[in-house]
Amino acid sequence: MDFDKAPFVVIWETTQACDLACKHCRAEAQPDRDPSELSTAEAKAMMTRIRDFGPVIFVFSGGDAMKRPDITELVRHGTGLGMRMAITPATTPLTGRAQMLELKEAGLVRLAVSLDGSNAAIHDTFRQVDGSFEHGLRILREAQEIGLSTQVNTVIRRDNIDDMDAMIELMTGLGVVFWEVFFLVPMGRAKPEDVASADEFEAVFDKLYELSKTAPFDIKATAAPQYSRVVVQHKRAENSEQPVIANAGPVQIDVLTSGRHHSDKDGIGRARNVNDGDGFLFISHTGEIFPSGFLPISAGNVRDDDVVEVYRTSPLFLSLRDRSQIKGKCGVCNFLGLCGGSRARAYAMTGDPLAEEPFCSYLPPRARHDVLAAQPS
Numbered sequence: 001m002d003f004d005k006a007p008f009v010v011i012w013e014t015t016q017a018c019d020l021a022c023k024h025c026r027a028e029a030q031p032d033r034d035p036s037e038l039s040t041a042e043a044k045a046m047m048t049r050i051r052d053f054g055p056v057i058f059v060f061s062g063g064d065a066m067k068r069p070d071i072t073e074l075v076r077h078g079t080g081l082g083m084r085m086a087i088t089p090a091t092t093p094l095t096g097r098a099q100m101l102e103l104k105e106a107g108l109v110r111l112a113v114s115l116d117g118s119n120a121a122i123h124d125t126f127r128q129v130d131g132s133f134e135h136g137l138r139i140l141r142e143a144q145e146i147g148l149s150t151q152v153n154t155v156i157r158r159d160n161i162d163d164m165d166a167m168i169e170l171m172t173g174l175g176v177v178f179w180e181v182f183f184l185v186p187m188g189r190a191k192p193e194d195v196a197s198a199d200e201f202e203a204v205f206d207k208l209y210e211l212s213k214t215a216p217f218d219i220k221a222t223a224a225p226q227y228s229r230v231v232v233q234h235k236r237a238e239n240s241e242q243p244v245i246a247n248a249g250p251v252q253i254d255v256l257t258s259g260r261h262h263s264d265k266d267g268i269g270r271a272r273n274v275n276d277g278d279g280f281l282f283i284s285h286t287g288e289i290f291p292s293g294f295l296p297i298s299a300g301n302v303r304d305d306d307v308v309e310v311y312r313t314s315p316l317f318l319s320l321r322d323r324s325q326i327k328g329k330c331g332v333c334n335f336l337g338l339c340g341g342s343r344a345r346a347y348a349m350t351g352d353p354l355a356e357e358p359f360c361s362y363l364p365p366r367a368r369h370d371v372l373a374a375q376p377s
Helices: 040-053 071-081 097-106 120-127 132-145 158-171 198-212 226-240 307-313 315-321 343-350 365-374
Strands: 009-013 057-061 084-087 110-114 149-156 178-183 218-222 280-283
Touching: 009 040, 040 071, 040 307, 057 071, 071 084, 071 097, 097 132, 110 132, 110 178, 120 132, 120 158, 132 149, 149 158, 158 198, 178 198, 198 218, 198 226, 280 307, 307 315
Parallel strands: 009 057, 009 280, 057 084, 084 110, 110 149, 149 178, 178 218
Antiparallel strands: none
């Protein structure tokens, strides 16, 4: 796919209403719906225009998309347009078997549930509502029973790093086809001190790579394009029986998918180096056009602007796709074409979406040379 012309995935924040109060929530969700949300007619018009990109993956996010009474109607509209429809409901009683069956009959392809710990104590503390973990397991089970493809989303943060081994054990028995592992971006309710360290990121990447060899599901790292670099490191080390080091020279951008190296049986999730504004597009509940939900710089609004033209020609999106503009060690990295660093995390930590990834432990050869050259002899 040519990401200069079209995103691979579009996420629409259907609403910011939600009955959970998650500690990390990028939307700082509230119990009630905002009266300025896109109406049903506006949402349909937005989806119709997005279809001009091609048969993109279209994800209903939130808040909790199940808070919208028109959600089934909107899934049916997107299916009729030829887009692949997915949804990420909150783990609450609001998502039940009857509602999921309606969504499936309307054309829903996949349902994703958030599980942010291997047990209720960890997950419910994070989501700040008792019973959320059990509802997540129930939703997965009932969705699978009616024939929906399912995935799990997990947010990696400082306070669940030590739970990774147990989380991996849980995942292998859930019957899902996809595990999307999000690496926390400090925005919304999340704070910089909530983010795991760069070295802790690296340790999780290593675990995910080892899991990928045997897991019955596909794996993707989100807001962590540096996982692609780790995959290349491991594959090179395995081929040469050398230690895992990443300074073996430049890498072509099409070496493998970004943070993802399995085939995806039903085509949901396949991407090449998707990054904020580069293969990715986010529409807020009020129609604001963002590079991603974690990079809240607006490039326009679907109520006033052509979303296709905004993605293709706005200065913000063009700069994010031009990796020659990336600064710091990312700009001189031998894995720049493959990775590019999280533009959202760079913005959250520095206010500059083109700054270097602040949570990457890798020091590129050129940056290492500059560091050594600057040291007194």
